[in-house]
Amino acid sequence: MSFSAKLIGWYLDHGRELPWRQTQDPYVIWLSEIILQQTRVEQGMPYFQSFVTTLPTIEDFAKAEEDVILRLWQGLGYYSRARNMHKAAKMVMSAFEGSFPTRYEDVIQLPGVGPYTASAISSFSSNEARAVVDGNVYRVLARVFGIDTDTNSSAGKKIFQQLADELIDQKEPGLYNQAIMDFGALICKPKQPLCPTCIFEDTCVAKATNQIDTLPKKIKSRKSRNRYFHYFILRKGNEIMLSKRAEGDIWANLHEFPLIETDEPADAEQIRLHPSFVAHFGDAHPQPISTPIKQVLSHQNIFAQFYQMPENLEVRSKKSSWFYTFSENLDTLAMHKLIFSFLSRDHIAK
Numbered sequence: 188m189s190f191s192a193k194l195i196g197w198y199l200d201h202g203r204e205l206p207w208r209q210t211q212d213p214y215v216i217w218l219s220e221i222i223l224q225q226t227r228v229e230q231g232m233p234y235f236q237s238f239v240t241t242l243p244t245i246e247d248f249a250k251a252e253e254d255v256i257l258r259l260w261q262g263l264g265y266y267s268r269a270r271n272m273h274k275a276a277k278m279v280m281s282a283f284e285g286s287f288p289t290r291y292e293d294v295i296q297l298p299g300v301g302p303y304t305a306s307a308i309s310s311f312s313s314n315e316a317r318a319v320v321d322g323n324v325y326r327v328l329a330r331v332f333g334i335d336t337d338t339n340s341s342a343g344k345k346i347f348q349q350l351a352d353e354l355i356d357q358k359e360p361g362l363y364n365q366a367i368m369d370f371g372a373l374i375c376k377p378k379q380p381l382c383p384t385c386i387f388e389d390t391c392v393a394k395a396t397n398q399i400d401t402l403p404k405k406i407k408s409r410k411s412r413n414r415y416f417h418y419f420i421l422r423k424g425n426e427i428m429l430s431k432r433a434e435g436d437i438w439a440n441l442h443e444f445p446l447i448e449t450d451e452p453a454d455a456e457q458i459r460l461h462p463s464f465v466a467h468f469g470d471a472h473p474q475p476i477s478t479p480i481k482q483v484l485s486h487q488n489i490f491a492q493f494y495q496m497p498e499n500l501e502v503r504s505k506k507s508s509w510f511y512t513f514s515e516n517l518d519t520l521a522m523h524k525l526i527f528s529f530l531s532r533d534h535i536a537k
Contacts, residue, residue: 190331191356191363193386198366201373203228207235208365213287213294213312214245220304221272226263228372234263245287249276257441257521264484264524266438271299289313302348307364316360318351320344323371328354329403330375333392337406409486415451416491417458418444418526419473423499426511429520433508437484438523444493445509455494466504471497482525491525 188196205228207219218238222231237259242248248256253273260269275297279287288294291309295302306317318324325338328350336343356363374381380399382388393402421428421444430445432438447463455475458464464473473494482489502509512520517530 190354190387194366194370195356195359195362197374197386198362198369202365202369203373206232206239208311211312213289213308214248215239216308216311217275217287217300217304220307221268221299222263224268224304225265231263234259245276245279246285248272249280253440254521258519261521261527262524266441266523268299274298275300289315291315291317310361310364314359314361316355316357318348318355318360319364319368320347320351321368323368323375324351325403326377327367327371327375330380330393330399331387331391333396333398333402335398335402335404338403339405411483411486411488413488413490415449415453416489416525417447417449417453418491418493419446419468419496420444420476420493421496421500421502423511425514427514427517428502428509428511430506430508430510432523437487440521441523441526442520443522443526445506452490458494467502467506468496468500469503471500480525480529489525491529493529 205219207215210216219231219235222234222238226234238248241255241259242251251273253270256269256273257266260266263269278297279285282296283293288297289309289312291305294300294308295305300308303319303321306319309315310317310319325347328334328347329338332350334343334346334350336346338344338347354363374385382391382394382399385391385394388394393399419428428445429442432441432443434440445467447458447461447467449458449461453461455473458473459471473496476493476495479490479492482491522530
């Protein structure tokens, strides 16, 4: 029995039942694929449902305000993906007359869509024979066939794509793609794979050569830099001050509290004497709230400390991006994950 036939047979008995698999609508498939990039199905499912319910058509997505899309995306991170989705939706309306494309060569033109996503959409919506290669596929192929070339190298990407193209079932490419992704997610897992129940156990090179824990291989990314953010919570009656981040840095156009960034860690007394703090808040005394929070981003480690400021403090110099809003409006504004998580933990009353 061929590799693809074994996979499809396994999938028909053990594949996951997911809502986006019950349709060939490329818009719905596109939503699921973008949301699930670097996101577990369990985490992504509520976001998928929210998008489908709030923006049921590509036209609805294209017409929506960016703030609405960012608010729906809140908590997933990688906010550039949400902005690219908005651009892609507008492109579908203008370049494809509002009909979401299903051909690989058309889908690949959309902002934020790479070879994997274009292959997934075209194979799932129109059964085009395009092999997907994502993290799950890399892992299955590397282990079963004993490929030790780095998956994120130019040579590795070429080798894995060529092999995937050779293995795909030409009659049922969409079914095959679903099968290999599910097999990687459920059986050939990154850690503690279920080798005793694997349909390839007898022919798996990694199993035979004791390389399960070392394959697939990947070039290590460059060293991350540390950034130190100090957030200040200022209240005036039932209003709270927020700031909207500018373009050109992480979390562009998302909301947070007024911020001072330092090059090194700093305690409350050091912050109180910081020139920017004095310029904005005079001789006020910031009160630290809990311990610093760390958030890891691509090539950046954010260390955030939150401070409670005196009630009704008169701000000496207010940045143009700072503004007061009623506390009950916080849930309507798009915020990045660090702020969203802070509020969700009820560190402060809304």
